Amino acid sequence: MKRTNKHLGIKLWSILSGSILIFLVLYMNIYIFSKGKEGLSIDFLMDMPKGFPLGTDGGIFPAIIGSIYFTSIACFFAGMIAIATAIYLNFYCTNKRIYGGIHMVIQSTAGIPSIVLGLFGYTFLVVHLNFGISLLSGGMVLGIMIFPFIEVKVEKAFQEISKELIYASYALGISKAYTFFKIILPICFGEIISAIALAGGFAMGAVAPIIFTGGVLYAPEPKGIFSPAMALPYHLYILIGEGISIENAYKTAAVLLVLLLVLNSFSIFIGLFRKVE
Amino acid sequence: NEVNRDQAAESTEDVFKSQILFKGSSTLAPVLSKISTEFIEEYETWDKVNKDFPNKSLDIFVSAGGSSAGVKSVIDGSSDFGMVSRSVSDEEKGKIEGYQEFKLGVDALTVSVNPKNQIYKLKKNLSTEEIQKIFSGEYKYWDQVETSLAHEEIVVVTRDLGGGAHGVFQKKVMGDAQVKADAIQAPSMGALVTKIIENKNAIGYASYGLVNQNGGKIIPLDVDGVAPTKENIISGDYKISRPLLVVKKGTLLPQEETFINELLSEEGMKTIERMGFVPAK
Amino acid sequence: MDHIIETKDLSIYFDQKKILDKINIKIKENKITAIIGPSGCGKSTFIKSLNKMVHEEKNATIDGEILLHGKNINGMEKEIVREKIGMVFQNPMPFPLSIYDNMIYAPIYYGIKDKEKLGNIVKQKLIIAGLYDEVKNNMKMQATKLSGGQQQRLCIARALTVEPEILLLDEPCSALDVKNTANIEEMLKKLSHQYTIVIVTHNLAQAKRIAQYTAFILNGEIIEYDETKKLFENPQDERTKQYIEGIFG
Amino acid sequence: MDHIIETKDLSIYFDQKKILDKINIKIKENKITAIIGPSGCGKSTFIKSLNKMVHEEKNATIDGEILLHGKNINGMEKEIVREKIGMVFQNPMPFPLSIYDNMIYAPIYYGIKDKEKLGNIVKQKLIIAGLYDEVKNNMKMQATKLSGGQQQRLCIARALTVEPEILLLDEPCSALDVKNTANIEEMLKKLSHQYTIVIVTHNLAQAKRIAQYTAFILNGEIIEYDETKKLFENPQDERTKQYIEGIFG
Amino acid sequence: MHKKFEKIFSNSIKGITFFSVMILICIIIFLIKESVVIFDEISLLDFIFGDKWNPVRNPPNISIFPMILGTLYVSFVAMTIALPIGVGAAIFLTSVVNEKMRKMIKPSIDLLAGIPSVIYGLIGLLVLVKFFEIHFDFSSGESVLVGGILLAIMVLPYIISTCDESMIKIAKRYKMASDGLGISKWHMIRYLILPASKKSILAGIILALARAMGETMAVMMVIGNSPIFPKLLGKTQTIPALIALEMGGAQVDSLHYHALFAAGLVLMGILFVVNMLFYYIKKNIDY
Numbered sequence A: 001m002k003r004t005n006k007h008l009g010i011k012l013w014s015i016l017s018g019s020i021l022i023f024l025v026l027y028m029n030i031y032i033f034s035k036g037k038e039g040l041s042i043d044f045l046m047d048m049p050k051g052f053p054l055g056t057d058g059g060i061f062p063a064i065i066g067s068i069y070f071t072s073i074a075c076f077f078a079g080m081i082a083i084a085t086a087i088y089l090n091f092y093c094t095n096k097r098i099y100g101g102i103h104m105v106i107q108s109t110a111g112i113p114s115i116v117l118g119l120f121g122y123t124f125l126v127v128h129l130n131f132g133i134s135l136l137s138g139g140m141v142l143g144i145m146i147f148p149f150i151e152v153k154v155e156k157a158f159q160e161i162s163k164e165l166i167y168a169s170y171a172l173g174i175s176k177a178y179t180f181f182k183i184i185l186p187i188c189f190g191e192i193i194s195a196i197a198l199a200g201g202f203a204m205g206a207v208a209p210i211i212f213t214g215g216v217l218y219a220p221e222p223k224g225i226f227s228p229a230m231a232l233p234y235h236l237y238i239l240i241g242e243g244i245s246i247e248n249a250y251k252t253a254a255v256l257l258v259l260l261l262v263l264n265s266f267s268i269f270i271g272l273f274r275k276v277e
Numbered sequence B: 001n002e003v004n005r006d007q008a009a010e011s012t013e014d015v016f017k018s019q020i021l022f023k024g025s026s027t028l029a030p031v032l033s034k035i036s037t038e039f040i041e042e043y044e045t046w047d048k049v050n051k052d053f054p055n056k057s058l059d060i061f062v063s064a065g066g067s068s069a070g071v072k073s074v075i076d077g078s079s080d081f082g083m084v085s086r087s088v089s090d091e092e093k094g095k096i097e098g099y100q101e102f103k104l105g106v107d108a109l110t111v112s113v114n115p116k117n118q119i120y121k122l123k124k125n126l127s128t129e130e131i132q133k134i135f136s137g138e139y140k141y142w143d144q145v146e147t148s149l150a151h152e153e154i155v156v157v158t159r160d161l162g163g164g165a166h167g168v169f170q171k172k173v174m175g176d177a178q179v180k181a182d183a184i185q186a187p188s189m190g191a192l193v194t195k196i197i198e199n200k201n202a203i204g205y206a207s208y209g210l211v212n213q214n215g216g217k218i219i220p221l222d223v224d225g226v227a228p229t230k231e232n233i234i235s236g237d238y239k240i241s242r243p244l245l246v247v248k249k250g251t252l253l254p255q256e257e258t259f260i261n262e263l264l265s266e267e268g269m270k271t272i273e274r275m276g277f278v279p280a281k
Numbered sequence C, D: 001m002d003h004i005i006e007t008k009d010l011s012i013y014f015d016q017k018k019i020l021d022k023i024n025i026k027i028k029e030n031k032i033t034a035i036i037g038p039s040g041c042g043k044s045t046f047i048k049s050l051n052k053m054v055h056e057e058k059n060a061t062i063d064g065e066i067l068l069h070g071k072n073i074n075g076m077e078k079e080i081v082r083e084k085i086g087m088v089f090q091n092p093m094p095f096p097l098s099i100y101d102n103m104i105y106a107p108i109y110y111g112i113k114d115k116e117k118l119g120n121i122v123k124q125k126l127i128i129a130g131l132y133d134e135v136k137n138n139m140k141m142q143a144t145k146l147s148g149g150q151q152q153r154l155c156i157a158r159a160l161t162v163e164p165e166i167l168l169l170d171e172p173c174s175a176l177d178v179k180n181t182a183n184i185e186e187m188l189k190k191l192s193h194q195y196t197i198v199i200v201t202h203n204l205a206q207a208k209r210i211a212q213y214t215a216f217i218l219n220g221e222i223i224e225y226d227e228t229k230k231l232f233e234n235p236q237d238e239r240t241k242q243y244i245e246g247i248f249g
Numbered sequence E: 001m002h003k004k005f006e007k008i009f010s011n012s013i014k015g016i017t018f019f020s021v022m023i024l025i026c027i028i029i030f031l032i033k034e035s036v037v038i039f040d041e042i043s044l045l046d047f048i049f050g051d052k053w054n055p056v057r058n059p060p061n062i063s064i065f066p067m068i069l070g071t072l073y074v075s076f077v078a079m080t081i082a083l084p085i086g087v088g089a090a091i092f093l094t095s096v097v098n099e100k101m102r103k104m105i106k107p108s109i110d111l112l113a114g115i116p117s118v119i120y121g122l123i124g125l126l127v128l129v130k131f132f133e134i135h136f137d138f139s140s141g142e143s144v145l146v147g148g149i150l151l152a153i154m155v156l157p158y159i160i161s162t163c164d165e166s167m168i169k170i171a172k173r174y175k176m177a178s179d180g181l182g183i184s185k186w187h188m189i190r191y192l193i194l195p196a197s198k199k200s201i202l203a204g205i206i207l208a209l210a211r212a213m214g215e216t217m218a219v220m221m222v223i224g225n226s227p228i229f230p231k232l233l234g235k236t237q238t239i240p241a242l243i244a245l246e247m248g249g250a251q252v253d254s255l256h257y258h259a260l261f262a263a264g265l266v267l268m269g270i271l272f273v274v275n276m277l278f279y280y281i282k283k284n285i286d287y
């Protein structure tokens, strides 16, 4: 019985999909880099926005720094609450109703348009808690936005660990916390990092949540978490939206992609030192 | 919360408030950020602006979000100034205690088309009725506007119908007529201009500032025989225009006053003009 | 009171399916009790209920009472119960760590820091489980790479590191050869002077050899529970008789 | 030629450690061959080498030859070898699918599409493995929720669906009670008229009961390989003797 | 000592979970609070099922049925494109390419997720919309189809990354058992890995759908934002686009302003219903 041609369909499907994926990745990146490479220089990275109107010349240094801050705050905040929530739901929550309820809330809020989250952040963080238009407010709103994405992925990672392994630890009378840190975390570490990286990319490219909460058109590097700041996507948005400079918008996008690449290679780097199951 | 705010305000009396935040119209935001950047570069710290001020860094921030968001932030007190590129309604004024406004300039909306569209050669001028008919969908094809044009569908591009820019256009041109439902609503002036640049059948009301910045890539038409030129806009002959305002709740702090004066100075007006708008003075 | 664990009308359901049906049993202190019965009758479920492991299954419903030293375990924290009642599962499940790290996992948790002490515990428990000689030069090897029988012995040794009062063993010798089985049986007999041991086994000879008491479960019910000798030599129930004669189950 | 598999100087290393040392054995066709030996001696490794499963381990090195029907299996595709040589692993590993889907997994691959036929195969093989009655109303249940012994029987039934020429069984009865064990043994005896069966077992009585040939492995070497009767009644090697007398292992 | 640690750990976990759920509930309450005002003026049913949107007219029309359909349609198109490609690509990554290649491709997929939506919108406008205008002779290329294609690219990373991690785990864990039956890789993919990944695929769909239904900037730039009933090749508007487009211009506390929030609330309601649906599907898978 020769079965070489069996499953031709699924083979074709996966190879076709893979090719489409690779094409898309290459296309998007090459498109952006080819449009953005001209005049992309150290000066562009290290300079303040200049020119007339502002942004047609000079660089995007403060926006790079601002984006790093915004993304870090968002990832830290969202990572913390998302991992905690995933731990609770997967290891502590015994009540099916609560479990289902929390899930519903999380998944339903995942689709709230980010602009509405921004308005919520504006009302709640900026005005009510008096954080002002600041890195903190913007970062937290971004965090709220990516929280469901991290939570769902981390919880899935937890669920996929063999139950028996966890039970083997519980059966030794060992607490959930200890089991978590010694057995579960090492196994899931890579996946948690990759979830945060994926969501971090989302946060790094988002404009709507920070329009009302933390982003400004121009600012030097932020002095603290209570200052407003520039951000790459916001800068981009203004460059494109007000028709200031499409070329610089592509350059900015290229820089943003490089930044993401750095973020990702960081996560790969961490992943290399951890062995998955 | 109110109490909090008041305390914050009080403490700023003794603690010098070195930060000024502008929020609002995306049309004005680039202007303000340009002027403020220059101001900051020139002086760096407040004491260099005026000896009476302490040696504190000059932090002037500009944030966009739309004219109404600017008004909202002034009401909420989350920003010091609002930028508005339309007139402020009485209802809004009522919500702002001690309302003050500073007019920086005027922006006109030009009825513009793609350079590939032969209309500007054949028929440089559109009457208000024609514009109404184009925007309301009564004219569907270009050859209905001018018979020698191609029989191609007119692509109408507007800004969001609830926004300030469209409000001006509605009032000054459309009157009671409604823009057709399948018009493209561009999310920003830049997108509107991009669409006109990219689509040869597009027509839309591009900001005067952007027409100047995109010299040649889009072509403004005359309206009722009046060309959108600086003189015509100042004189009011060109009718589709809107004011560019900065609004404030309550009295100005001395440092704020200094900056507003800077805005209204000759330097400031020059910048507004260079951005393509018509300065107030 | 010579019994250490008592269940009262213990019933367990998975989803809607009844797996255990009103189990009433008193497990004697410092004795070895064997649980026998056909595959799928509920033996594992029963012993897993004693240290609250069944409680971890989301689709399980538990009725009735389980008393440890006369106290209902429902009122006790899981960790406390499990510290007192150690367990070795039917499928050996070493942690994806080195052999050594598997062994010091619990001792470190229970506060032993000293390297030397840890080393001693590891050595001593591995010797008891009869694994020491085979792995002494390979302590840093991934435990998941061990052979089936070696994994089983590792898990027994690991359970011993907790020093529980009661030890639940689910077919601990299923992957072991004669010699290792004898070894483990020897160890259990010795331990039974200080510990209470409950062992699930499908090896009737083993039950006869080491257990003072034996319970026979069939379809989730305890059919008979008695001194091993009596149960095997003079079963009261027809079904028990048939089972130990190998007719049935 | 009455043998179906032959190994020539088969040595296997994991990393640098020698696990099997120059194994030379001829496995007789349509007979049951038992592999016995103490835990960790290399039994599983040996039978896993026969159907190229050891070849999947990244850290394994394989020396020597394995001949199937006189042809070196190195030259054959893995799938072909494994289609001919079925295997049941020591640790039952049901797929995370329903019981039914576990059972039809291989038949579909081997080209059976017809629903009814599939249903028949499932039923027939489950009956052979003695699991049918227990699961017939629960065919859609996740197989991973079965009890230990049930999982083991499922895996045996699943291996049978391939209809291989040779069946390798690694301690297939370790989690089974007397009745089920007898059942499986009965089945193996019947199958051996058409199939060649190699069974790893630590249960010497079982080897005696069902195997015509027995090989005794110690520390990766074949110490003795002979007809079962001869090997048990009259072992040639002192170590074999000691092992079957249970002194050593 | 560990008891104390466990106490601290479990309490902080519970505390943080409570905190995060509270935030989400606050958002929901905020949304409701900002929305309800409009229901003095218009009934919920009219708001949802009416077909005219023109909030600045007098009297205003505030009904969002075209936008609801637009949102659903665009997301549906996006998912129909992204799901097969995403799952296929996940299989591709697990089974076709080797470990090294996979490690190279994976981060670039994350990169795809990080491209700012404004850039997606711009490329969509300059490439896709243009493409349809030139090659299909549309008067304007802004359409549901373009929005759907663009969104599909944007959500692809979410589907792929949720699926391929589980697929790799399943492949690793059961490879031996499957190989032992003499079964080829592709049969294993089709009959073991795919069915066993159902849950992960579902999780991927939930994430991707949430992302698709909530996406604002990119969609807004390529669908024309006309509040009319959607056609595959015609313009339409989605709820997030509507909100983003008009929020900056809606006067504070006007009916318009609150109607935009109400639209957001309706979107959340839709997502809730969709999630309920998935919840029941998942329950059936679980058995």
Ligand SMILES: Nc1ncnc2c1ncn2[C@@H]1O[C@H](COP(=O)(O)OP(=O)(O)OP(=O)(O)O)[C@@H](O)[C@H]1O
Pocket (backbone or CB within 6 Å): C145, C146, C147, C148, C149, C150, C175, D014, D015, D019, D037, D038, D039, D040, D041, D042, D043, D044, D045, D046, D057, D059, D090
């Ligand atoms: N992947 C591996 N890497 C390193 N060592 C291994 C690996 N697999 C098995 N071993 C070692 O090889 C030896 C033989 O293992 P094998 O599984 O063949 O034993 P066995 O005879 O089947 O024992 P048991 O009866 O306990 O199952 C053991 O010492 C084991 O630790």
Ligand SMILES: Nc1ncnc2c1ncn2[C@@H]1O[C@H](COP(=O)(O)OP(=O)(O)OP(=O)(O)O)[C@@H](O)[C@H]1O
Pocket (backbone or CB within 6 Å): C014, C015, C019, C037, C038, C039, C040, C041, C042, C043, C044, C045, C046, C057, C059, C090, D145, D146, D147, D148, D149, D150, D175
């Ligand atoms: N999590 C579960 N969900 C549903 N059914 C289950 C679950 N765990 C076990 N069962 C069922 O409960 C019954 C008893 O299982 P248990 O593991 O207690 O049997 P056992 O006596 O240990 O059998 P064996 O000797 O084969 O290990 C079996 O029919 C099994 O299919």
Ligand SMILES: [Mg+2]
Pocket (backbone or CB within 6 Å): C043, C044, C045, C090, C170, D147, D148, D149
């Ligand atoms: Mg069991």
Ligand SMILES: [Mg+2]
Pocket (backbone or CB within 6 Å): C147, C148, C149, D043, D044, D045, D090, D170
């Ligand atoms: Mg073995």
Ligand SMILES: O=P([O-])([O-])[O-]
Pocket (backbone or CB within 6 Å): B024, B025, B026, B027, B028, B065, B066, B067, B068, B085, B163, B164, B165, E248, E249
């Ligand atoms: O942002 P606007 O300038 O359109 O109000």
